[in-house]
Amino acid sequence: MLLTIRRIARDHAMVAVVSLLACLAAGDALARDIFSVEGIAVDRSAASAAEARVQALRDGQREALGLLLRRLTLKADHGRLPSLSDTDLTTVVKSIGIDNEKTSPTRYLASLSVSFKPNEIRSLLRNAGIPFSETLSKPMLVLPVYRTAGGPVLWDSGSEWFNAWAAIERPDSVIPVILPLGDIDDIATISADAALAGNQEAIDRMVARYNVAELLVAEAAIVDTTVDGNGTVNGGQLALALYRYGAGGPQSRVENFALSGTTAEILAQGARLSVESLEDAWKADNLLRFGEEGVLSALVPLTDLSGWLTVRDRLERAAAVRRIDLAALTVTDAQVVLHYLGSPEQLAVALAQLDLSLAEEGGYWTLRVASSTR
Incomplete structure (x- = not known):
């Protein structure tokens, strides 16, 4: 949450x-999850509870999409964020969670949690020419x-x-x-x-x-x-x-x-x-710089093989990391090649939010699990 x-x-x-x-x-x-929006309160009245529910869920998803797009983008771009038709809106929604649902013969109330499809949201913003950050x-x-x-x-x-x-x-x-x-x-x-x-x-x-x-x-x-x-x-x-x-x-x-x-x-x-x-x-x-791509090779010190799984899972969550190539793996370390967007400094900041430390040591990049902070 x-x-x-x-x-x-x-x-x-x-x-x-x-x-x-x-x-x-x-x-x-x-x-x-940056692509999930929680706590959307909906309250709609209509000729029937069923009709009110349909309106509430549609309006709640639209409100959640607006919140998500503003979350990802700079304030200067909020005035030109794309809007979607009701049909297109359903194509970018991954799932909906409903809590505290209440109904009367003509009214529907609930709290919604809406998860969106990352690739569809990225395409929506890129097609509109709006830069965004996922970190x-x-x-x-x-x-x-x-x-x-x-x-x-x-x-x-x-x-x-x-x-x-x-x-x-x-x-x-x-x-x-x-x-x-x-x-x-x-x-x-x-x-x-x-x-x-x-x-x-x-x-x-x-x-x-x-x-x-x-x-x-x-x-x-x-x-x-x-x-x-x-x-x-x-x-x-x-x-x-x-x-x-x-x-x-x-x-x-x-x-x-x-x-x-x-x-x-x-x-x-x-x-x-x-x-x-x-x-x-x-x-x-932390804007994703799609026109600026880099590649770096890093040594990942390990105490056991499960440590590599932890590092890999966290790397997969970093929006700036486009591809992960495992070049070598032993019980003491791994050699990984990262294809990423932006600069090495931006990549290091993004990985730090996932408790991964990327640093240059003796002319070589080292990637390790960092001490956990909130």
């Missing part, structure tokens, strides 16, 4: 969830730091910036985001000041605790506010800074937005814009 924003309850009894999620991390990261990012831990007149705030239970992130629901996201527990261990591990200063020791401890590959410090402040006669903020400038910490080293992005609404509304818009910015940057870096 593709889970986008998760905020684990701030309850000391929930601390055990951290270790449980760490154990399940690898399975969660590898189990997600799902591993989940990212977010620390929302809000600058107030009294100083930066991270763990305040009433933080509107923290709550804005917790309220985000984006089932089409390619970057699942989780929020920390905010329990006594988190508070003791990292403060707002330490997060803004990029205290690497504290950041590393948070990354290890939540078993994630990346951590994002999202800093927000509202400046130049406009206030109505009742003293209520109804607009202002949102100063937003995003600091990412991961395998590629620290990265930062600073943006300013003129937004309208109350403080809570401005921060809600800011959280949504932050996620959209992260998603678009991720997809831009």
